[in-house]
Amino acid sequence: MLIVGLSGLELSAAEREQLAAPQVSGVILFKRNFVSRAQVTALIDTLRALRGDDFLVCVDQEGGAVQRFREGFTELPALAKIGALYDADPQQALARAEEHAWLMASEMRAIGVDLSFAPVLDLARGNRAIGTRAFNARPDVVCELGLAYMRGMRLAGMAATLKHFPGHGSVAEDTHVDRAVDDRSAATIRADDLVPFADAIAAGAEAVMMAHVVYPQVDMKPAGYSRVWIADVLRGELGFKGVVFSDDISMAAGAGEGGIAERIEAHRAAGCELILACQPDIVGEALVATRGAGAFDPRRLKNLFGGVAQNWGEMTDNPQYRKFVGNLP
Numbered sequence: 001m002l003i004v005g006l007s008g009l010e011l012s013a014a015e016r017e018q019l020a021a022p023q024v025s026g027v028i029l030f031k032r033n034f035v036s037r038a039q040v041t042a043l044i045d046t047l048r049a050l051r052g053d054d055f056l057v058c059v060d061q062e063g064g065a066v067q068r069f070r071e072g073f074t075e076l077p078a079l080a081k082i083g084a085l086y087d088a089d090p091q092q093a094l095a096r097a098e099e100h101a102w103l104m105a106s107e108m109r110a111i112g113v114d115l116s117f118a119p120v121l122d123l124a125r126g127n128r129a130i131g132t133r134a135f136n137a138r139p140d141v142v143c144e145l146g147l148a149y150m151r152g153m154r155l156a157g158m159a160a161t162l163k164h165f166p167g168h169g170s171v172a173e174d175t176h177v178d179r180a181v182d183d184r185s186a187a188t189i190r191a192d193d194l195v196p197f198a199d200a201i202a203a204g205a206e207a208v209m210m211a212h213v214v215y216p217q218v219d220m221k222p223a224g225y226s227r228v229w230i231a232d233v234l235r236g237e238l239g240f241k242g243v244v245f246s247d248d249i250s251m252a253a254g255a256g257e258g259g260i261a262e263r264i265e266a267h268r269a270a271g272c273e274l275i276l277a278c279q280p281d282i283v284g285e286a287l288v289a290t291r292g293a294g295a296f297d298p299r300r301l302k303n304l305f306g307g308v309a310q311n312w313g314e315m316t317d318n319p320q321y322r323k324f325v326g327n328l329p
Contacts, residue, residue, distance in 0.1 A: 001268075001296045002286055003028050003058060003245070005278040009039055011046055018283055019050055023290040026056025026114070028278055030068055037072030037111065044112040054299055056274075061104055061116040064132050073107050076100060079120060082145060083136035094148045097135075101152025109157050117161045117209055117245070119149040121196040122169035130169050137169075139195040146196050147203055162200050164211035164247060165234060166223060167193025171213055180213045189215060194233075201238045208234065209245040210272065221270070225263075230271035243300060246272040249286070250279040261289035268293075 001023045006015055018024065027047060034040045044057055060066050064078025082100065086093035101119070108116050121142055124134035135145045150160045170193055173180035182189070197208070210224035219228040224246045234240045249263045260282050267275050273296055277286040 001025055001273070001275060001290055001293060002283075003056065003274055003276045004283045004286070005030065005280050006033055006043075007280040009033060009035055010043065011050075015280075016050065018287060019047070021287050021291075022295045023287065023293055024051075025274060025296045026058055028058040028060075028276060029113075030059075030278070034069050035071070037069070040069060041111045048112065054297075056114050057112060058115040058117060059108065059113055060118075061108055061113075062118055062120060062133055063100065063104065066133055074103055076104055078132035079135045079145075080124060080132035083124065083134070083141060086136060086141050086145060090144070094144060097145045097148040098152035098155075101149040102156045103152075105153045105156035105158035115159060115161060115207070117163055118153065119146050119160065119162065119200075120164075121146050121162050121200060122164055122167055123193055123196075125170045127169050127171060128173065134169050139192050142196040143199045146200050150200060150203060150205065159206035160200070161207040161209055161245065162197055162205050163209035164213075164223075165197055165208045166211065166215070166229060167197070168211045168213055169193065180211075182213050182215050183217065184215075186215075186218050189218070198238055201234075201240050201242075205240075205242060207243040207245060208240060210247055212247045212251055221266075224272055225266040225270050227270050235271070243274060244272050246275045248276045248278040250277065250282050260285040264289050 003026045004018070004024055005028055011019070019027070029040065029043075033043065047055060047057060059068050061068055061076070062079065063076030064080070067073075067076055077100070079100075082093050082096050085096060104116060104118070120130065120133045120135070122130045122134045123139065123142060124130065124132075124137045135142050146162075153160050166189060168180075170184065171180050171182040201208075210230070212222045212224060214220065214222050215229075219226045221228075223229040230244060234244070246267045249260065249267070260277075264275055264286060275286075277283050
């Protein structure tokens with residue numbers, strides 16, 4: 001149920017005790033948890049020894065400004081550079097997107113990371129938090145590059161996590177520090193921001209991370225707290241069968257539901273299966289709030305990806321996938 005943040009380069013005694021709680025399904029690592037490849041590998045090995053192979057180890061290794069692990073790893077360009085290349089040479093950009101994803105995922109899987117939360121499918125339309133993390137402003141370009149990115153991740157053995165559903169790129173506010181409201185019509189959101197998510201879901205994406213943005217023309221709750229967005233649109237309309245992650249509940253835009261306990265319950269009620277508590281100082285409160293609530297089985301996510309990997313030929317016969325990626329060798 002919970003994906004929690006850690007405070008430093010090694011586990012403290014208190015963190016070892018927290019991680020033993022059954023409602024903790026994994027951790028998310030940040031720059032504060034990294035000094036070298038050897039150190040972070042040792043930290044991940046410690047986590048595995050403590051909780052086993054089904055415990056999820058996650059990170060945001062997007063490239064550009066959001067690359068948590070640097071020394072000992074390839075410096076990855078921001079996705080916006082690939083989007084800019086698309087305008088001059090679409091085929092070269094598609095190849096670069098796949099290569100970027102394969103390299104990122106290969107390096108992460110080699111040290112035991114299960115998930116890098118990627119690809120970003122938000123449109124590059126001026127959001128302060130997204131910025132160069134997004135491929136492009138055009139939905140059709142983001143569709144093509146996003147699907148190529150998914151292919152590269154899968155070739156490296158990593159499931160895809162689409163973010164931030166239903167689209168964080170077309171509102172200016174940074175949800176880390178501000179409440180964000182996107183007052184466009186439902187029709188406009190569907191015609192623009194939702195398009196890359198819909199195509200990636202049709203191509204079998206394994207996970208989705210919700211946005212902390214309010215879309216009042218659809219629902220007055222932020223998307224991660226909204227059964228309209230999760231149950232009706234994501235599950236019902238788009239047919240998504242994978243795992244739903246919240247964004248970080250410590251972010252300012254997630255505070256509308258009250259304290260940590262209220263935020264967790266609101267996400268759960270809306271349909272979020274895994275809830276991110278990224279700041280170490282809220283983990284204790286999150287554990288109290290979820291005591292006895294039951295645990296998410298990480299094998300659900302791993303089995304979703306395993307099914308795709310075992311049926312690679314079937315997945316690539318999907319017309320939505322072939323539409324953008326083209327025939328595979």
